[in-house]
Amino acid sequence: MRTPPIPKPVAALTALAILSVLSACGKPPGGAPPAAGTPVLGVVTVHAQPVELHTELPGRTSPYQIADVRPQVNGIIKARSFREGSDVKAGQVLYQINPASYQAAYDSSVAALAKAEASVRTARLKASRYKELVAIKAVSQQDYDDAVASLGEAEADVGSARANVQTSRINLDYARLDAPISGRIGKSSVTPGALVTANQTTALTTIQQLDPIYVDVTQSSTTWLNLKEALANGQLEKSGNGAKVRLVLENGRTYAQEGTLQFSDVTVNQDTGAITLRAIFPNPKTDLLPGMYVRAVLQEGVRQQGLLVPQQAVSRDGAGKPVAFVVNAQGVVEQRALVTDRAIGDQWLVSSGLKEGDQLVVDGQQRASAGAKVKVVPWTPKASLASVANTAASAAAGAH
Template sequence: MKQSPYKKTIPAAVMGALVVLALGACGKKDGAGAQQGGQMPPAEVGVVSVTPTAVGMETSLPGRTSPFAVAEIRPQVGGIVLQRLFNEGGEVKAGQTLYQIDPASFRNSVESAKAALARSEATLVTARQKAERYKELVSIKAVSQQDYDDADAALKQAEADVAANRAAASTAALNLGYAAVKSPISGRIGKSSVTQGALVTASQTTALATVQQLDPIYVDVTQSVSELARLRRDLESGVLKRTGDGQASVKLVLDDGSIYSKTGKLAFTDVTVDAGTGSVSVRAVFPNPKGELLPGMFVRAKLETGVREGSILIPQQAVTRNTKGEATVMLAMPDGQFMPKVIQTEKAIGDKWLVSDGLKAGDQVIVEGLQRLRPGTVIKAVPLAAASAPAAGR
């Protein structure tokens, strides 16, 4: 029986299509195998090289401002206040008259004391002349010894009267001067507690006004005894080195977070420990020419305690915490691997951590690209500035 030409054509076409599909499938399989067998490019990470350096150490302590000097103005004599000679809240100078007390009675006392002094001085002249004459006469028996002794005693009494009256005249003059109530210091004066016409008494308990010297001004802070002892140990052992003349400089952070423009100096550290807080008082002195600092302001004082040589600083973003709460960093190894390292951080200085243990000079600490690290990942360490440059460009 003769076969149809159409029946021969169909199997040939199907066979060709199957061959094409098979070859295509083989090609895809071979290509997938090649991709799986290849290696991923190394993950690029930014690193910083650990370089020990000298770091200025600071201690931040809370504190309050207080006047450099305070004078409570009280009268030293009593009387009626005739005038108040200052503006409340203004600046006064040392020796400036603040109040004038009625001086009339004190002038009279001065005149009376002067008169008594003059009278006693006149009596002294007569007594001295009489004693000198009797001294010559008693030597020739012209007067009795008793008369000479009486004349000599009268002379000594006259001399004593002169000394007493001279002291009384001086006291009267002082009281007249005290009628002008003056400021003992320069500074800013507060409100007055009396007005013109008020009666005041000597050494009264209520101050007429208060003058505070605010330039310079004190800043009083407290420091724990343990921290003070550690600081002294570090200085004695040489871990910390004193700067300049050995007197610690102090910077001031105001309540709004701004930095005060002037630098102060550490004045003294108290020798008595507060039994309740276990701390000691530390006082710094700051120039205050514009009066920006007022008594009672809350501030934070940053004391520069010294310089620590060989300190290690690393960026804060390089430090993470493990499940135990320990500070850790990732180190880039020379063979393209990485490893975690537990470190000890002492304190934050700006945007960096001060590391006291766990790192050494030359260690490569990974700062950028930490999210790319997976087990088995090969890394390429580049300096942090170079690693950040492409990102900045984008």
């Protein structure tokens, strides 16, 4: 079938309609799309500032002083004079061993001393008389020498008897077990009526001084060497006279009292490659108990020209290295490779790749590309991409 021809008036109207549509669109189909708007990015200006560096290390608490109480004589426990878990003072009586045998030994040694001292008086008088008699030849020289020797033996016996008295007094005193230090006393391993022996391996109880208290932490020898080099070459400055230490407890709470680093061990552990550091903390309320796991936050020093940037401004390239976008003075985006030392809160400490005054892109990186021309607006931690866009729109409207 043949299509009937279109009447001339209809064809003319159709052509006129097509021309009207094309005129309204401005450009025929297939032409270039309208130019995209200039991206608006939120930036912060990088400024160098003193940054106090800290390191967080695991550790455990240990008592300032600790003393195991063990008997030094044999005997039966007659009485216990403390409450388990209480605070005791140095010199306070803890246990009383039955002293009967030691009291008897002491009395016997005292009597022996008195006898020896009486013998000395007799020997001294005899030696004195013989000295006069030998001068007039009334006794032989041999008799006089024997009298002098007897005096010397008697005096030696006195010295021995006096030592025996002292020994028996010490043993009698050992029958009373006193607290060697002040502190918190633990549980007792014996009760009245138990037999104890001198220098036994099992302690009767243990006393620990808890105020102040030590915190022992470990740090790798590599980190220690790096810190020492940073201080030596001036990258870090010591903060204050003594390094301050803060504690984070097992429940995540920060301990109220601040401690001081005391010393670092002189030997590296061969198994772990770590060095032990010891800090001391006041513990007036005994919130810290020996053996608790804690995390110690130590001051390393101060970096005077530290560069801190928001973490969200730093991304990773295909190799996993940190990179960031910077807008130069001409409003063109540049990509920088960074070297980050550590995270401090929600910021990175940057040691390379940025400089004072750089405009760092924090918001809108997905619309940024190296070499692109962009507009920038100041960014604050509370700002978002939507608010940045609104700010830019308002600025553009005001300009028109």
